[in-house]
Amino acid sequence: MTEQNSILSEIEPELADTILSSRRDVFAKYARRAGFLASAPLVIALASNEAFGQALPKKVEDVLNFALTLEYLEAAFYDAGNKASGLIPGKYKTVFRTIGQHETAHVKLLQGALGAAAVKAPAVDFTAGGKYADVFSNFDTFLTLSQTFEDLGVAAYKGQAGNLAGTPVLTTALQIHSVEARHASEVRRIGLKLGWDGAFDKPLSKSAVLAAATPFLA
Amino acid sequence: MDMQTKASRRHILKWSGVGAGIMVAGSLLPNFGISTALGAELGDGDVGVLNYAYALEQLEAAFYIQVLETPFSSMQPNDHVILSSIRDHEIAHRDFLKKALGRHAIGGLEVDFSAVDFGSRASVLGTAEVFENLGVAAYNGAGQLIKNVDYLAAAGSIVSIEARHAAAISDLLRPYSAQSVGRGHVDAKGLDGALLPSQVLPKAAPFIKTPVTAASLA
Numbered sequence: 051m052t053e054q055n056s057i058l059s060e061i062e063p064e065l066a067d068t069i070l071s072s073r074r075d076v077f078a079k080y081a082r083r084a085g086f087l088a089s090a091p092l093v094i095a096l097a098s099n100e101a102f103g104q105a106l107p108k109k110v111e112d113v114l115n116f117a118l119t120l121e122y123l124e125a126a127f128y129d130a131g132n133k134a135s136g137l138i139p140g141k142y143k144t145v146f147r148t149i150g151q152h153e154t155a156h157v158k159l160l161q162g163a164l165g166a167a168a169v170k171a172p173a174v175d176f177t178a179g180g181k182y183a184d185v186f187s188n189f190d191t192f193l194t195l196s197q198t199f200e201d202l203g204v205a206a207y208k209g210q211a212g213n214l215a216g217t218p219v220l221t222t223a224l225q226i227h228s229v230e231a232r233h234a235s236e237v238r239r240i241g242l243k244l245g246w247d248g249a250f251d252k253p254l255s256k257s258a259v260l261a262a263a264t265p266f267l268a
Numbered sequence: 269m270d271m272q273t274k275a276s277r278r279h280i281l282k283w284s285g286v287g288a289g290i291m292v293a294g295s296l297l298p299n300f301g302i303s304t305a306l307g308a309e310l311g312d313g314d315v316g317v318l319n320y321a322y323a324l325e326q327l328e329a330a331f332y333i334q335v336l337e338t339p340f341s342s343m344q345p346n347d348h349v350i351l352s353s354i355r356d357h358e359i360a361h362r363d364f365l366k367k368a369l370g371r372h373a374i375g376g377l378e379v380d381f382s383a384v385d386f387g388s389r390a391s392v393l394g395t396a397e398v399f400e401n402l403g404v405a406a407y408n409g410a411g412q413l414i415k416n417v418d419y420l421a422a423a424g425s426i427v428s429i430e431a432r433h434a435a436a437i438s439d440l441l442r443p444y445s446a447q448s449v450g451r452g453h454v455d456a457k458g459l460d461g462a463l464l465p466s467q468v469l470p471k472a473a474p475f476i477k478t479p480v481t482a483a484s485l486a
Contacts, residue, residue, distance in 0.1 A: 141444050142444055144444065144445060144446050145444050145445075145446070145448065145449055148446040148449050148450075148451060149449055151458075152449070152450070152454060152458040153458070154458075155456065155457050155458030156458045158457075159457050159458060159459070204428050208421070208424040208425065208428060211411065211417075211420050211421060211424045212417040212420060212421060215414075215417050215420055218412075220411055220412050221408065221409065221411060221412050221462050222459065224407070224408045224411045224424070224427065224460075224462065225408050225459040225460045225461070225462050226458065226459065226460070227424070227427070227428060227431075227460075228404050228407075228408060228427055228428060228430075228431035228460040229431070229450055229454050229458060229459070229460045230428075231427075231428035231429075231431035231432050231435075232431050232432070232434060232435040232448075232449050232450040232454070232460075233435075233449050233450075234432060235431070235432035235433075235434075235435035235436050235439075236435045236436075236439060236444075236448045236449045239435075239436060239439050239448075240444070244349070244350070244353055244436075245432040245433070245435060245436045246353075246357075246429055246432045246433075248357075249356065249357040249360035249361060249429060250360070250364075250425040250426065250429065251424075251425050251426075251428040251429055251432075252425065253421060253424065253425070
């Protein structure tokens with residue numbers, strides 16, 4: 051462990067472990083990924099791991115395509131949920147409509163930033179092969195997946211911050227990251243939970259995020 | 269980028285509760301440490317950024333400690349659970365940063381909450397909303413100033429908690445509203461706020477008696 055890292059590990063061993071292991075994953079050789087290479091967008095998104103050692107713009111482009119893939123997933127989820135009649139109770143409609151607007155805006159922003167390099171929207175299956183068959187007819191199921199996607203988004207952006215350090219894109223990514231956190235808090239609130247799991251949010255590596263998202267990609 | 273250009277200029281900022289607002293004393297002046305006897309100099313580089321975060325967390329922690337020590341009369345169990353949890357988080361953030369800074373940490377700041385009516389739910393939650401949203405924008409804008417990616421990851425683990433708090437406080441004020449997922453702070457592109465220290469410090473100044481200077485943050 052380097053001298054820099056020891057500062058973190060002294061004060062918050064668990065957090066330091068999470069942060070450091072997340073970075074190790076980002077920079078790792080990618081042996082474990084082969085198990086969930088399911089769709090073309092995922093293959094492209096995973097290419098970000100290949101960028102270690104390459105020119106910065108390529109690395110940034112790959113992080114943005116990874117983010118775009120997640121935003122496509124979220125935008126499609128809320129688009130379907132907001133259109134499903136009788137799904138969302140009236141008093142929560144404003145919340146989910148607003149979240150949907152944000153996710154659609156994130157898609158547009160990232161597509162614009164990437165231009166011709168932007169990945170296409172993945173085919174989605176929010177039932178995850180039938181596991182959540184009533185996702186757009188049972189509000190509890192919808193809410194569960196909403197929280198999953200929002201918490202996953204927060205952890206995913208957080209896990210990529212180090213890859214964007216020193217680039218102008220970092221601030222933009224942080225500005226999306228905190229919006230996802232606002233969503234996550236309110237969705238959890240609607241589910242009668244606290245909006246958080248503790249004083250520090252944990253990052254997730256790209257491979258962990260993709261493993262969680264893959265069941266929803268057709 | 270514009271923010272990075274600004275960030276690279278060397279300023280002396282004065283952050284004080286006596287209405288001095290902000291003093292920018294030329295772009296090439298060294299830090300004379302003029303206020304070290306009377307107040308707090310945040311310091312250079314990552315130490316400066318962490319001390320800046322530490323100052324804001326001190327302010328937040330002190331505020332919520334006061335909120336729970338002198339609860340407003342109409343405090344419902346739900347208010348109490350959420351505000352107590354947020355208080356515990358801010359204390360954890362404050363203590364984390366103090367330990368990370370070690371001997372470089374600024375001292376304890378003297379706060380001034382005379383503008384807050386702690387007997388009023390609207391005043392307390394309104395102030396909490398200001399602090400949480402200021403915290404989100406402050407961390408979002410400070411990310412680009414951090415050199416060490418481990419510190420960036422630590423800041424990322426804190427900022428999304430602040431964003432979760434912001435949503436929870438907004439929800440207490442306006443349940444299930446668009447504001448509870450960021451309206452008013454998230455722009456049409458779906459981006460949250462990002463402010464530089466020079467923009468944040470004047471907003472925090474009315475609540476802090478101790479003069480705080482930042483020689484190298486902008």
